[in-house]
Amino acid sequence: MNLNGITLTESDGRVFLHHQAAADRPPVDATVLHSLLQEAGFGQCLLYKEVIAASAVDCNTVKTPFVVQVAERRDASLELEIAPDEMVVQVSLSPAQGGKAISLEDIHEVLKAAGVVFGINEAALIHACRLGQIAHWPVASGEPAQDGQDAAFDALLDLTADRAPKLNESGLIDYREHSGIVVVRPGEPLMRRTPATDGVPGHTVKGRELSPRPGLDLSFSSQLEGAQPASGDPNLLEAAVAGQPVLVEHGVIVEPVLRVAEVNMASGNIHFEGTVQVEGDVTHGMKVQASGDIVVNGAVDGALLEAGGDIHVTGGIIAKSQVRSQGAVSARFAEASSIHAGTVISIDDMALGCELESLNQIVIGDKLPQRGCLVGGSATAMMLLRVPLLGSNKAGTTVVKLGANAKLQAQLQALDERLLKEKATEENLQKLGKHLAATGDPKGMLERVKATWRQAVQAWSKSLNERRELEEQMAVMLKARVEVVQGVDGAVDLSIGSKLARLRKEFPDGAFLIDPAEGLLFTDAAGRAQVLVPA
Structure with missing residues (x-):
């Protein structure tokens, strides 16, 4: 033209x-x-x-x-964005208008000038150049540090007894889980320890190294009776004696197993560091005290049983017997006796005139519901009492208490005091580290202070987790309930938490529980609720 x-x-x-x-x-x-x-x-x-x-x-x-x-004429333009933490680089390209286009070499020069030397994605650069126009396109990324793994402990025996109770989402323990006695021989492997790892350092896009948090390196517990590290492998724990393996924190102990025909005047009282298995009865006035489990294949008649583990009685517990266990207690029936369990009391038949106390639940009559009943005496549990028939119009008042655990309260108070001390230690170490860094660390103490500070942080974090777990357990206590399969008959004083109801009439099958808005309720099998004690 x-x-x-x-x-x-x-x-x-x-x-x-x-x-x-x-x-x-x-x-x-x-x-x-x-x-x-x-x-x-x-x-x-x-x-x-x-x-x-x-x-x-x-x-x-x-x-x-x-x-x-x-x-x-305008050349193509390039804008580089580096994240404040130097972990991501993005480019924005504006196309040329009659001028020079951006080349791959141009982007490399800009990255080099900005100090970007790590994590460059060549394919992303080529894609950006091919398009010529793109916004906030990631072309380089840093690599986060991978924290080390804490030391792990894996039991090598499937049937190893574990005395740490496992709670379900309702805060209850499966009372049916009663493992038998497993016996190991010297030299048999018990547990494998996997040492902690240091972690893998990371890098920012500018090549700055990111230090990982090393895993918490824990050793086998120093007090593992009956077990020892293997001579050729310090991370393998093996049995040193024959006995029953029991899981404990950071290890396994092996408890000797003592088997006796009967505990009577002829055998004498039994005091044993390990597990005791009695083939017959424990007779009147006798004592069996064991650091492990006690298994009685007969009856307990006016005797004393104390166990650091579980107590299983095939027959009955009668005649003012006293039975105390750190774990579970199970028996066919109980009469006029005192039974204390750290986890669960399970009675197949009936409990008459007994003092029952469990830190989790009491279950009566599950195997013989037509005969199962709780009559007279008292029953105290944190989470659950389940029984076919509660009380009797032919007996005195039956006292039932649910939803309280003094042991958890004490643990929470002690843990709060420990947290305050651990936090103060961590803050003091952090201040010392900053001071040394600012003064040039003339005595070369900074690295040791940093290592000690990391250990303090780990200890404080572990205590925080423990507190959260305790709070969860205490929150679950609001779900405490009394379940009656047949009903209530006779005088029963029933309290859940701070609410007390004096039951002086019959109730059908149903459940007693706390509703935060309503108070202490009874809900029958059809779902109809009545307020016994208002909120």
Whole structure:
């Protein structure tokens, strides 16, 4: 296209329109000037559209020569964004307008100038160059440090007794889980320890190393009776004596197993560091005290049983017997006796005139529901009492208490005191580390202080987790309930938490529980609720 008196020139990437009046030139408009720029090879440049439109008017009206810039060449632009933590780099590309496009080498030069040397994604760079226009496109990423794993302890025997009770989501323990006595021989493997790992350092995109948190390295417990590390493998725990393996924290102990036919005047009292298995009865006035489990295949008649583990009685517990266990207690029936369990009391048949106390639950009559009952005496549990028939109109008052655990309260108070001390230690070490860093660490103590500080943080974190677990257990106590399969008969004083109801009438099958808004309720099998003690 040739327009008399109108020419285009370029200087230093700037495009100018030169105008001189011409009588024989037809009128021009913005479209004509755009076509002129296109034909002259300036169509890809940045066009000044408003200037071009104004110039078209001037070309038709102004009689004197003039020169005006109507376009310019612009190279492609690149914007680099580095995250404050130096873990991500993004690029934004604006395309060239008649100028130079961004090349792969150009992006590499910009990254190098910004100090980006790690985690560059070559494929992402090529993709950005191919598109020519892109916003906030990630092209490099740092690698986070991988914290070390804490030391792990894996039991090698599936049937190893575990005396740590396992709670379900309702805060109850499966009272049916009673493992038999497993016996190991000297040299038999018990547990494998996997040492803690240091972790893997990370890097920012600028190459700065990120230190990992090393795992907490724990050794086998120093007090593992009957077990020892293998001579050729310090991370393998094996039995040193024959006996019953029992899981404890960071290890396994092996308790000797003592088997006797009967505990009577002929055998004498039994005091044993381990597990005791009695094939017959434990007779009146006799004592069996064991650090492990006690298994009685007969009856307990007016005797004393104390166990650090579980107590299982195939027959009955009668005649003012006293039975105390850190774990569970199970028996066929109980009468006029005192039974204390750290976890669960399970009575197959009936409990008459007994003092029952469990830190989790009492279950009566599950195996013989037609005979199962709790009559007279008292029953205290944290979470659950389940019994077919509660009370009797032919006996005195039966006292039932649910939803309290003094042991948990004491543990929580002690833990809070420990947390305060551990937090103070961590803060003091942190201040000392900052002070040493600021003064140049003249005595070379900084690394040791940092290591001690990391250990203090780990100890404090572990205590926080313990507190959360305790709080969860205490929150679950609000779900405490008394379940009656047949009903209530006779006088029963029933308290759940701080609410006391004196039951002096019959109730059908149903459950007694606390509703935070309503109070102490009884809900029958059909779901109908009545308030016994308002909130």
